[in-house]
Amino acid sequence: MSKNNNKYCLLSNDVETTSIWHNSLRDKTGLKVLKEGMPLLLDLYEKYDIKSTFFFTGYIAKLYPEVVRMIISHGHEVGSHGMSHTKENGFDVMPFNKQKQHLVESKALLEDLSGQQVISFRAPALRVNEVTTRALEESGFLIDSSVASQRFDMFMSFGGLKKLNWLFAPRLPYRTSAQSLFKKGDGSIIEVPLSASLLPYVGTTLRVFPFISSIQRRLLAMESSFNGKPIVFDVHPNEYIDEGMEERQFKKRSSNLISSFLQDTLRSQLKVKNLGLSGLDLYEREIQYFKKKSFQFTTIKDYVKQQKL
Numbered sequence: 001m002s003k004n005n006n007k008y009c010l011l012s013n014d015v016e017t018t019s020i021w022h023n024s025l026r027d028k029t030g031l032k033v034l035k036e037g038m039p040l041l042l043d044l045y046e047k048y049d050i051k052s053t054f055f056f057t058g059y060i061a062k063l064y065p066e067v068v069r070m071i072i073s074h075g076h077e078v079g080s081h082g083m084s085h086t087k088e089n090g091f092d093v094m095p096f097n098k099q100k101q102h103l104v105e106s107k108a109l110l111e112d113l114s115g116q117q118v119i120s121f122r123a124p125a126l127r128v129n130e131v132t133t134r135a136l137e138e139s140g141f142l143i144d145s146s147v148a149s150q151r152f153d154m155f156m157s158f159g160g161l162k163k164l165n166w167l168f169a170p171r172l173p174y175r176t177s178a179q180s181l182f183k184k185g186d187g188s189i190i191e192v193p194l195s196a197s198l199l200p201y202v203g204t205t206l207r208v209f210p211f212i213s214s215i216q217r218r219l220l221a222m223e224s225s226f227n228g229k230p231i232v233f234d235v236h237p238n239e240y241i242d243e244g245m246e247e248r249q250f251k252k253r254s255s256n257l258i259s260s261f262l263q264d265t266l267r268s269q270l271k272v273k274n275l276g277l278s279g280l281d282l283y284e285r286e287i288q289y290f291k292k293k294s295f296q297f298t299t300i301k302d303y304v305k306q307q308k309l
């Protein structure tokens with residue numbers, strides 16, 4: 001196998017009002033994302049001359065339109081993260097018409113705010129179902145990045161069973177079938193899978209298990225050299241804000257005892273590790289690693305354009 005010199009690192013940012021500290025959606029957290037998390041990320045990308053993709057929920061875009069506008073002059077891509085990040089509005093539980101309505105509405109809103117054509121989508125909490133492909137096609141999207149091939153979540157996140165599809169999804173970016181985002185076909189949506197090796201390669205893993213991430217990054221970089229698979233890394237500006245001085249109002253999300261322990265208690269203890277500036281330092285080290293290995297940092301949209309998939 002020949003060595004591949006076109007190694008890509010696609011950094012992506014999901015922008016929403018989720019508070020990791022309080023384990024809930026909060027407008028106040030959205031304001032901190034705007035005032036603290038976003039400027040930190042934009043400065044970091046500026047420092048390393050990086051273009052990346054930001055997926056915004058329609059909710060935060062409506063609440064604080066500046067959060068969208070502030071990325072434009074830096075050359076980043078605006079993508080859609082749906083209208084809403086609530087459990088009820090997951091793309092694995094909404095009927096087709098509602099999915100389409102959320103997609104059309106978020107696309108129009110983000111295009112209006114940014115002046116960019118919005119063609120990339122990432123589902124909130126990566127929850128999608130069998131009609132999401134058609135909903136994306138019919139609302140003018142061309143790219144999806146909601147599939148985390150070979151990521152295994154067990155019962156640690158919502159929509160656990162559907163996410164078993166991840167195990168068998170193709171690893172390299174692919175044109176999806178019209179029936180499923182998890183399968184290759186001749187539909188009009190290009191899937192750019194998130195990086196994973198059983199555990200997700202995302203900001204959360206980096207903060208909670210930095211040692212595991214340091215092994216993952218080596219494996220993924222090696223894979224890229226051989227087959228050209230882009231690194232698709234996912235962070236949230238709400239990881240780089242500090243709400244630690246606020247008393248936690250912790251709300252249980254599950255009534256089942258075991259999943260309550262896994263999803264609520266365990267997760268909420270772990271997920272707050274290295275929030276704020278120490279998390280940002282870990283992220284910067286990750287960026288430095290791929291910079292040193294001569295990876296190219298670009299937006300998901302530009303990557304797809306260059307690949308002619």
Ligand SMILES: [Zn+2]
Nearest residue numbers: 014016124125
């Ligand atoms: Zn999200």
